[in-house]
Amino acid sequence: MKDEKKLYLFFPFLIASFVAAAFAYDGIAALKGFLKLQLMPSRLLSDFFITAGIGPSFLNAAVVGFSGFLLVILTKTKLSGPTFAAVFTMMGFGFFGKTLLNILPILFGVFLAAKYTQKTFREYIIIALFGTALGPLVSAIAFELGLPLPLSIILGAAGGIFTGFLLPSMAVSMLHMHQGYNLYNMGLTCGFLSLFAASLLKAGGASLDNVSYWFSGQPLLLELLVPVISFILIVLGLMDGGVKSLSDFKKIQTQTGRLPSDFIDSTSFGGVFINAGLIGLVGAMYIHFVGGDFNGPVLGGLFTIMGFSAFGTNLKNAWPVVIGVIVSALIFKIPLDSPGVQLAVIFCTTLSPIAGQFGILPGIIAGFLHLLLVSQSGTWQGGMNLYNNGFAGGLTATFLIAFFQWYRTNKKENRLR
Template identity: 30%
Template sequence: MEKIKNDHLMRGMCWGLSIFFLAAAVGTALYGGDWEQVYKGFVRIIGSPSALITDYFKVGGLSATLFNAGLCTFVCCCIVRILKCRLSASFFASYILLLAHCFYGMNLLNIWPCFIGVALYYHHMKKNVRDHIYVAIFYMAFAPLISELLFRYPLGDKFVAGEIQITAAGIILAGVFGLMAGFVLPGMLEGASRMHKGYNLYNGGLAFGLVGGFIYAFLYKTMGITSEGPVELVNPLYDGTGDQYFVFWNVMFAVIFIGTFIWGYIFNGRQMKDYSKLLSESGHRTNYVEAYGMPLCMINFGLYGLMILLYMDAIFLLTDGVAFTGPTVGAMFAALTFAVIGQHPKNTWSIFGGYVFLYIIVAVVCALQGRPVPWTLSTQGYINGVAFATGLAPIAGRYGWKAGIAAGAISAALCTSTGAFHGGFMIFNGGFTAGITALIMVSVLEHHYPHMKVNI
């Protein structure tokens, strides 16, 4: 009975978020009075290479990006419904991560080759894809590379930003890579988990980052081809906002987080029962849905989301940088990916603190040397970096807040450098950074605390 309740709530939350963003797309289009811009913007989004960090607000506009997010996740829900997939905490995490990246790298076109490749892999292994639907969704991490292979890589200097130019070579390249990904990445995923011993919740980030590094080296370095990076498209409407949308997204996130909290609170018997127990969890190899039920997970999602929103608002107001760009909105959802598996406010606050700690050190050193600070907490790369650094929550949960601050600081030092390894074509770059940080931290921590060593 409890499992049925969890399934219904999880299904309802996924459908609800998808419909919410589709409705928001309609609302913003009505407010702007330009329905044609939604269509044109959506076409620009699906027809553009999406290497990190491609801001879909800039490429297609606010309404078109909301439509892309709502449509992609709605189709995902439809697939789950049609295939009668088994819902789980892992599926919910994959759904939230898909939603996150629909704001800066995934779209209705580039997500399918890898998904189909994984489906074919499970068919070959005589396993039902409906039992592994979350794996197929996670493998969409290479969506930016699909767009690159489909649109820009085969054309070289003939590529024109903003124009859809599909070639036979591009279709073949995207199809071959999707098939290869489906048969290669499952083994890498298992190996990565053994490497960091479960201390990086974004397990796919490390595995996919290593594969992405090889692919990037082969396609570009080995072939002597220059990688162009994100496309630059002129969007006067977006530029006119000052890259902010500050009030709009505060309202949107407040509705989502407070609404989710209230929904969970009602289904939890109008009480916070067992939430203190959930907060005492380390986050290491845990499943909050199975242990506490979906209502408490929804409470955690809402409260943890509000904590992230407060952090973001604080750094936007106190430091110079960006605000609610597409990548920023996506990063906020990405930080919530494992709110039903291993993340909660208690084991993540120190990760955020690690970013602040490193920034203070850098600011002091730069002041002593008489030179400007090269980045701030609201610099785009560091916003996305801290979102995925929350995947290191199990380190803070098991070893304490000091280890959490150290993990956050190390991740902050690495976050803007790791993208060069895979050329920005693997969208879980923050998870890749967190994986490298976990490799460093776990070895040191287990050396000094041998009684806490995890055997695999």
Template identity: 25%
Template structure:
């Protein structure tokens, strides 16, 4: 834990590489318990978004977040919510997500200085400011992306990270170094993920099968647990099939992917941005079996709302653009923003929405494109209907339960 706390924690600081699997799991567990304590302390009403955010916090604790660099940011968010009590229930979980900028705190307090407490004090103030402004910036940018980006806090943090990158590089003269990933603990991490994804599945199926007097809300919650486990096991199959060893980055990515499946991002809407990521990786970057590609592939789920609104072909295009931006987004924030894919998703949504408005300014192009677009949407709806029928048939065969 001491090695984790004294690491810069910028992307990609694999805590499994830095301190071993045991310390990485301990760090993730402590941060998860801390987040649950804060939610209970402020009487948060658990909603469908709560568990995905807790899982996201747990996942990123494998490669960037620790108790030391997250505490000032959490305190800043709580100070903001103390002054804005009306928005507390809605914004408390967003305050947890603002810890995505925690590497900035680590980079500052670990930087050498002439005075003993100078950088520690600057790091504390920076963390408080980041936590205080992250929530209002999130709500402002969320309106501009029209909720088409699932990981909106990553987009907000990327915008704040521009300033942080400038400050750490030019004002404090801090140089950020890259890190390596560690595949030596792949077997231990595989066992951990199998237990994590299998246990909720077995428990939920057991209760659904033998308890006939379940409340509707409890039944829906248990079905979300089944969904979490299935998406987690499907995600785990990808690195196993591609023979990519597990590391802290992949574990965090899989936890986030499985967690947000409970938020119903919709596999059929995620599938087409994922296809765009694979196509760009295959034909542009010629890199399909790497950790970077797998991470971008899973985080393409951020474009599911965009694909749902504008169609499947647009989803494939957005996935390809998203992959290209994600591979270069770290240049802008220098690893300070842990949610780089969320930032890339926001940029992708704004870029494509701008092109749509630019195209529709011309009356002739608007009429022509609108007619072609309507035909395309009708064709896509037929495809989705067929896919939905196949999914329902498979679900009934595998899990013959009452889903009403």
């Protein structure tokens, strides 16, 4: 069986498991909660486990993930590293910020941009899927401005379509800024657009105060979710190729991870599944060890890094950046179990290509700076870009890359004689 076909089986299984978990947990109330959730604001940090409940959140994550998976199929896009990452990320953010209602206008906006430039939607599908990070912008316009409901939904949709239309042009420019060393490039792109959107809304009198819904309960379902999926991934990876999968897993550890690094393409499904499983397990163990919370944002983060284990993140390039964040937190006396640090430790792996390309010390420096920046960047963009760590990571990568480039160009031995 070809690798791609295995993924076509894996994702429906995962999505169906989420639907089953939703109804097993909350019964028919999961469906009612899911419908209610569509009409709620979702700016950072809105943990759907609090605002809607656990069952509705699982159902929402399944629906959001399925919409991404369906688009991949409909556009006949290869189900490989970037699409694997995108579907996992969309499912994860279905726990805190993305809803079916708030992602559709963004997707449609990117579709219009493709039509306008006479490209196929497939050429912009990665931008569209990750661009759904701007979902809270749609919800904010629709449900936080105090406008009458039918009009506000139309305005929210229009805002989403317009920003979606802008995404392809911005995404490519942002890529040039950090040269592929920030894995969540759409985080930087959406953050950049959110700066303007937040300024506009604030100028119009909107109050975009910080939101903080953070679930701290520890139901067994949430604690075991990532370890169980990780275990399944590792077993599937080993069953797929045995020794070859292990060898491919080792090969993945030697890659820098710089965008675009499709690990499924360069190695195999088996190697990537082992990488994803181990990254998920290590992440979950870390959260457990520091006494963190297995809530919407944390689970979303763990899903995201598992997804990106097919598209840039490996254990070898991730750990220096993570150490950098932890060192930064300890120096500045920010508790390791505080929400910001928990999320930064997980999402800082957006900078793992810096460690992969330039080594351990630059990786640690990147992580160190990342925590400082990400603590501020959420407020700048009004919490409307869900990939706030991608935004901060992009700025950190741009800063470091500019310096590395200047240093390398001007080193005496590199000058033209």
